[in-house]
Amino acid sequence: MTMRMLLVTPFLPHRNVGHGTATVVSRFVQYFAARHELSIVTFYNGLEELALVDEVRQQGASVTALPFPGAGFWYRQRTRINTAFDRRPFMVSLFDVPPMRSAIRQLLRTSTFDLVHIDTTQMGSYVDLVGRGGPKTALVEIDVSMKPLRRRYEQAASWPERVVYGREWRRMCRYEPELCRKFDMVFAVSDEDRQLLATAGVADRLALFRYGVDEDVFEIPPKRQFDSALLFLGSFMHEPNVDAAEWFVTSVLPLVRARVPGATVHLVGGWQEKVAHLGRHPGVVVTGRVDDVKRYLAMADVCVVPLRWGGGVKLKTLEMMAAARPVVATHVGTEGIHVEHGTDVLLASSAEEFAARTVELLRDRGAREALGQNARRLVMREHRWQDNLERMERSYEMLVNAHVTTLRRST
Structure with missing residues (x-):
């Protein structure tokens, strides 16, 4: 079956971006754009990355790319101040921006999708734009954020760092499991991450996606x-x-x-x-x-x-x-x-x-x-890309054909 898919991802999916997540998702795009109808909405960081957008489109995907404001010093500082008054982790607030919400809302209004695939916890808040009865949703937990935040807190060299990272870790421990429960399917990238999410109460919708190598x-x-x-x-x-x-x-x-x-x-x-x-x-x-x-x-x-x-x-x-x-x-x-x-x-x-x-x-x-x-x-x-992406594809076909859709609430 041919699926109509919307990919929401934080980094332009091109290997030359130089970020591990961008490299992983570039292989996802290469595979799924050749077999299905794939639309992408993503951030880019600077003109050098913007110049790569056409190369992604040449693989057969539709691409909407927006400048990422979170790289700016003053934007990050304003976000830090704002997060002092809400319960979301800093990185979630940093990536949740009105222009991205508008772009996703417009795509969902003007196109029909079978599946919305979102990469990373930081981008997960956009799931609230997918209404009940809409396309199925999947979150790929490239990095279960509770774990690195805990490690960063434990290794903090000063008490101000311990205060900041301790707060972020505790917020993420509340936020991330709640977020995962809003998706129809959640992919962990390792057995350890899958067990961590299962322990946090996400066991009934977990799958495994292993990385590959070219x-x-x-x-x-x-x-x-x-x-x-x-x-x-x-x-x-x-x-x-x-x-x-x-x-x-x-x-x-x-x-x-x-x-x-x-x-x-x-x-x-x-x-x-x-x-x-x-x-x-x-x-x-x-x-x-x-x-x-x-x-x-x-x-x-x-x-x-x-x-x-x-x-x-x-x-x-x-x-x-x-x-x-x-x-x-x-x-x-x-x-x-x-x-x-x-x-x-x-x-x-x-x-x-x-x-x-x-x-x-x-x-x-x-x-x-x-x-x-x-x-x-x-x-x-x-860890061969072809094998692991074929497994993901089969999981998505089963999900799209299933009749149960998760009840979604606003974040």
């Missing part, structure tokens, strides 16, 4: 010439990635270089101005956004994922594993991926442990090759 990443050949090259991938728009890069460069890398003096780490990802200062440290190269991540994966001897907080499945970890590169990561960095320490990746918690694992791999070619090949096999088995 097929050409599996084709990256083994590295022949060893030069102690380390790689960290990630958009530095994302605060947990900034924290991870700073922690690795200041706390882990000096310990690595004390034992492997030639070790060098490349920090690869957009919004590099947030980590540009790290390039002054010995053994650090800040590249910014690159057109072809595969080239940097190919040059890496060891990949690192030193995330200390955050949530959701890390697409960068999957890409590193798919490239058959050995990975040293924190438990946060491999969350949602069925890895086994010592078989698929090496896991570490402290700076000393992370450095020791990294040095262990730099000094042992056999261990690097074995770990990388095991990692690639795991990703090939569980």
Whole structure:
């Protein structure tokens, strides 16, 4: 059956946007626009992103793109003040803007849809525009926001941060389960997130959507010439990635270089101005956004994922594993991926442990090759886009054909 679908997503779904959510949703668009009637309403951030809109349209989707006001300093400050007087979390209020509501309302009024698919908790409040008896609704919880907010609160370095993040975490713990219950279906991206939502009372409408990896990443050949090259991938728009890069460069890398003096780490990802200062440290190269991540994966001897907080499945970890590169990561960095320490990746918690694992791999070619090949096999088995998007498509066809629609209330 051909479905008429409306996709509401916070970031322009194009890989060159440089955000993990944009990359994931770009694969959703590529798959569903070729098989169904797909309309997209999204934000863009700056003229560089606006120039990519036509490329998304060329895949067969109708696209309505609006400028995102939340990137502006004063807009964010006004939103923070406003959230002091309402019960919604800051990020929800930041993404809930009148022009987006008007655009979605207009599309729902002038077009007929079978399904409204909304990405992320931040955008979930727009579900109240879908009336009873209207199209079915689905929320993809790219990141169950309760979890990273709890981690951020627990790791807060000062009492003002603890106050702010503690309030946001408690608000999200109330808001997110209530939001999920307004949708006909909710997709979690990992077993851990699905269990967290089930515990919060959303068990009767949960499904699982696993991320995938582009097929050409599996084709990256083994590295022949060893030069102690380390790689960290990630958009530095994302605060947990900034924290991870700073922690690795200041706390882990000096310990690595004390034992492997030639070790060098490349920090690869957009919004590099947030980590540009790290390039002054010995053994650090800040590249910014690159057109072809595969080239940097190919040059890496060891990949690192030193995330200390955050949530959701890390697409960068999957890409590193798919490239058959050995990975040293924190438990946060491999969350949602069925890895086994010592078989698929090496896991570490402290700076000393992370450095020791990294040095262990730099000094042992056999261990690097074995770990990388095991990692690639795991990703090939569980994280291929075609397989996982086909499962989502079947879930949506069943949902559209079902007769039960959730009672929706205004947020």
